[in-house]
Amino acid sequence: DGGITQSPKYLFRKEGQNVTLSCEQNLNHDAMYWYRQDPGQGLRLIYYSQIVNDFQKGDIAEGYSVSREKKESFPLTVTSAQKNPTAFYLCASRRTSGTNTGELFFGEGSRLTVL
Amino acid sequence: QKEVEQNSGPLSVPEGAIASLNCTYSDRGSQSFFWYRQYSGKSPELIMFIYSNGDKEDGRFTAQLNKASQYVSLLIRDSQPSDSATYLCAGGGGSSASKIIFGSGTRLSIRP
Numbered sequence: 001d002g003g004i005t006q007s008p009k010y011l012f013r014k015e016g017q018n019v020t021l022s023c024e025q026n027l028n029h030d031a032m033y034w035y036r037q038d039p040g041q042g043l044r045l046i047y048y049s050q051i052v053n054d055f056q057k058g059d060i061a062e063g064y065s066v067s068r069e070k071k072e073s074f075p076l077t078v079t080s081a082q083k084n085p086t087a088f089y090l091c092a093s094r095r096t097s098g099t100n101t102g103e104l105f106f107g108e109g110s111r112l113t114v115l
Numbered sequence: 116q117k118e119v120e121q122n123s124g125p126l127s128v129p130e131g132a133i134a135s136l137n138c139t140y141s142d143r144g145s146q147s148f149f150w151y152r153q154y155s156g157k158s159p160e161l162i163m164f165i166y167s168n169g170d171k172e173d174g175r176f177t178a179q180l181n182k183a184s185q186y187v188s189l190l191i192r193d194s195q196p197s198d199s200a201t202y203l204c205a206g207g208g209g210s211s212a213s214k215i216i217f218g219s220g221t222r223l224s225i226r227p
Contacts, residue, residue, distance in 0.1 A: 031213040042121075042203055042219035043159070050213045058214070090158055096213050103149055104205070104215060106158040 002027050006091050006107035013078070013085070013114050021076045021110045023091035032074035033092040033104065036060060043090060049074055050096060078112060086114045118142060121204050121218035129226055134191040136221050138204030141185065147208040148180055150189045153201045153220070162202070163189060194225045 004025045013019045025032065031050050035043040035058075045058030049068040063082025068074055074093075078085045089110045095102035119140050128134040136150070147166055151159035163178040165171045165187070171178045177190040187206065191198055201222050207215035 033215065035217070043205075043217040045214070045216060048213055048215075056214070059216075094213065094215070103161045103164045104151075104159075106160075109158050 004091060004093055004105055004107035006089075006110050008110060009108065011110060011112045013112060015114060016080045018077055018079050019112065021078070021089055021091075021112070023074045023076065023107060024072055025074075025093040025105075026072060027093055027095075027105060028071070029093035029095050029102075029105070030071070031094045031096045032068065033094070034058075034064070034066065034074070034076045035090045035092065037088040037090060046076065046089075084114075085112055087112060117218070118216045119204055119206050119218040121202075121221050123219055123221060125222040125224055127224045127226055128194050130194060130196060132194055134194050134198065134223055134225070136189040136191075136202050136204070136223065138187045138189075138206075138218055139185055140187065140206045142206070143182075143185065145206040145208060147206065147215075148178070148187045149205040149215075150176075150178060150187075151203040151205065151217075152198075153203055155201075159203055191223075196225050196227060199223060199225045 007022045033048045034046040044060050047066040049055035065077045091107045092104040121138050149164045150162040153159040165178040165180045175192045179188045201220040203220045204218040
């Protein structure tokens with residue numbers, strides 16, 4: 001089935017540790033995104049990538065890093081520099097060819113808790 | 116100024132009535148607008164997307180876009196209890212072609 005797979009679904013981290021959240025898509029979409037969601041809040045953009053080997057910071061990139069070595073994969077690393085990393089993380093992808101491009105397709109999310 | 120703004124609610128509407136959700140955006144170059152529904156603890160699911168000025172209807176849902184006023188709305192007719200959720204407005208494809216920004220979401224509650 002086509003879609004976006006995020007792993008792990010739940011992750012616990014000790015303070016000071018880096019963790020990497022996986023995001024894989026088989027939709028052949030060019031663009032991929034990472035959003036963070038805190039309880040009762042909307043989605044805030046962390047990073048996005050329009051093509052392989054290129055990515056841009058979103059509104060809250062500090063303390064996070066990404067890579068885009070393959071079209072299908074866009075992993076997010078939450079570093080120890082992120083002071084309040086406990087949140088729900090959502091990965092998405094989107095078709096971007098043409099003028100009126102497609103909607104965001106979301107994975108099921110990864111819930112990170114810092115102990 | 117936030118790039119995409121929504122009334123956070125909560126908005127309470129009786130079953131069978133029309134729910135009206137509103138959103139404004141600041142980037143005049145934005146071209147694509149989306150409404151997502153999100154149930155608690157789940158990922159967002161697409162309700163409607165709209166690119167052109169005017170109305171777009173899909174079943175009980177109608178999206179309205181007014182680019183001159185930088186305003187997007189979603190109407191839900193014949194509201195059902197299953198419509199109770201958070202509705203997220205998103206826009207983008209403007210000055211940065213792929214950047215998609217979300218509003219803070221509006222909680223909608225349909226009361227029987």
